[in-house]
Amino acid sequence: MSKPFKEIGVGVIGFGTVGTGTVKLLLENAELLRKRVGVPVKLLQVADMDTERNRGIKLPNGMLIDNAMRIVRDPNIQIVVELAGGTGAAKDFILESIRGGKSVVTANKALLAEHGTEIMRAAINAGVDIGFEASVGGGIPIIRTLREGLSANRIEGIYGIINGTCNYILSRMTKEGKPFAEVLAEAQNNGLAEADPSFDVDGIDASHKLAILIWLSTGGRVRLKDIYVEGIRDISPDDIAFAKVFGYTVKLLAIAKENGSGIEARVHPTMIPSQYLLSTVDGSNNAIYVKGDFVGSSMSYGQGAGMLPTASAVVSDVVEISRNLLRGSTGRIPPSGFSLMNQNMVTKIKPFEEVQCEYYLRILVMDKPGVLSRIAGVLGKHAISITSVLQKGKEKNAVPIFIITHQAKESDMRAAIAEVDKLSEVLDRTRMIRIENNL
């Protein structure tokens, strides 16, 4: 049954970077959107506390207001785009819009991570849509890909480069051999990293996004605390150079894997074979490699952030919801892509200590006979066998030893490293990077 919408009214809350891109898109591509939807998709109102700043866009008189609640309550607006950010007022705007029967589009990962269940439940109960394509992978339509394009597959693995800042820093460290701190400082100067970079470089942002991807793959929510998270601060140019010698590239990967013994969920620096497509994803780009039981290997690549790519994702949700409104079919696909009988499910994550993979180790030792044999002995005691060893040219009396191991269990590796670090010949904390060979 079609409702007789002559146009779809859109209100945008938050006129910052993504808000500006979204407004620009809705205005510039209005004719294209009309053709794709069938009726005009009309931007009616934009709200921001700052109504003065010049965003380089000329809005019609009266379109920009400072009271977001006027959008939430405007009967001519069917779709509220929440780009204010934060978890306070933004949550109220969204819940109040939903209660009023409006569909919502948001890019607010933090809000989804903290209050996702409550918001999704409200949307389901109200029979409205909630679009969040922009929350993962910027312009890459990965939400749709998991929920629709690959809907026939049991998802066996996800390997995502989903934090542009980390990928930018690692790419530059790889190309230029510079240390982390130097590249980070430059990225901060260029506006490519935040003044407080922790959310990005410590892997937190990637873990929030991974939680969303797993939810769309399994239908069950993931508790953030179940995801192991390790950032890139510890990676040195030496690690990257050694990885290269052995045919590997270092990336911050968000990994989810199902392999019979449970689902793994982890974010950490990872060495992957350099000939893999994922290794060649450079700069602040994002890519999500998905393995499905029928589709096999697939990958989606694009810009992971930025004003315009994110606006592309936001407005693709506006288009989808508009199409639903015209057919009276909002709520047609539940937010997770799984039917509602699954909505309270929690996805059980395998304890990280039980995860198995290959490892790279960098151990700084005194250049003395017998050191390597002592280290190998400790590893062997913990059921860890060595694939290859490389010893770097002498730096005074301290020599780094680089080791690649066969598959081992995380708990064994941790115990082994603790013991290695106690050896009198070991001069510094051992560094370890996990390896994924079979994407």
Place this chain on the structure above:
Amino acid sequence: MSKPFKEIGVGVIGFGTVGTGTVKLLLENAELLRKRVGVPVKLLQVADMDTERNRGIKLPNGMLIDNAMRIVRDPNIQIVVELAGGTGAAKDFILESIRGGKSVVTANKALLAEHGTEIMRAAINAGVDIGFEASVGGGIPIIRTLREGLSANRIEGIYGIINGTCNYILSRMTKEGKPFAEVLAEAQNNGLAEADPSFDVDGIDASHKLAILIWLSTGGRVRLKDIYVEGIRDISPDDIAFAKVFGYTVKLLAIAKENGSGIEARVHPTMIPSQYLLSTVDGSNNAIYVKGDFVGSSMSYGQGAGMLPTASAVVSDVVEISRNLLRGSTGRIPPSGFSLMNQNMVTKIKPFEEVQCEYYLRILVMDKPGVLSRIAGVLGKHAISITSVLQKGKEKNAVPIFIITHQAKESDMRAAIAEVDKLSEVLDRTRMIRIENNL
């Protein structure tokens, strides 16, 4: 308004390779499909003329029949999956299903290329869905990406590796330095190329797929005769080796570009910079690189053919249609992704002679003084200037000259080559490969 479907009935016509994959998926992932759709998606009947051959799948008694029309007319079947192929009976099955109010999923590119307009119109008039995700890019959900994921974008360019056979052959020629004929023969022996390979290696298959991609980007149909098509038979290991020296990789690309002066549509071997992600797509894999005005660069990668990946695409359509059936919203998105007011539009393609690009030339000449100057003179006369020249070590008296040009017009290049080939010092037909530098 929901219709009270307790389950969705599916019938599969054609129990060949893709049919077998589809049946396998519907049976093995039945529980997953139920969770994603909300009600069981039930395979009720499979039809094939050959009901005896062992496909390695055990079907319940009575499921396999030899009369496809029984599926078309079965009131318990809502979705007919047509995988019989060909443009004869398959067309009848589809049109008759649509007339009976059933939605249809097909992977039949040839049928869509020849009778697409008629079939789409029938589906629109009947208010049913027609899914054809499997027609381009195998398991890659590129139809959905253009119609939904990137729906907010004006598509500025599409660069597709969408014929797995060609990419397999070119990849092996690149890695092993073997000539086309030898790799083709091996591919035929391995079942990776057809006994009559023309449809693939002459670019015809890629042009059919490109027509579909342009239709989804512009909303207008493309006449196949408007697409310039050139296959890979003429590519030699020498061309590939020279490309490499200058930092290029040779791929068969399906290209659509809009650049102010009209839309270009062409399929031909193309030299692209080796550092581009698209260059690293190897073997029979497919990848479609899309440039949108807001999303910027994006790429979808995966297996372009095969029993299981294609089944993934077929069943993703079954899921989407099931979701529509449950909400009474079939026909929610018109086949092209553009509203029906555009359905009779034809996309005007720029005449190929007016297309501009850079070129690579291989000219076999007698090793005499003054030859290069004469060739450069002919090129210059036709407004073509040279970027770089390389002359290969002498082969008796015949020497190949490799040239890369600046941007030139196709008609100028053709005229220049015709004139070059008339020079007395030129010993063989000049070979030319187009270059794309700014993807």
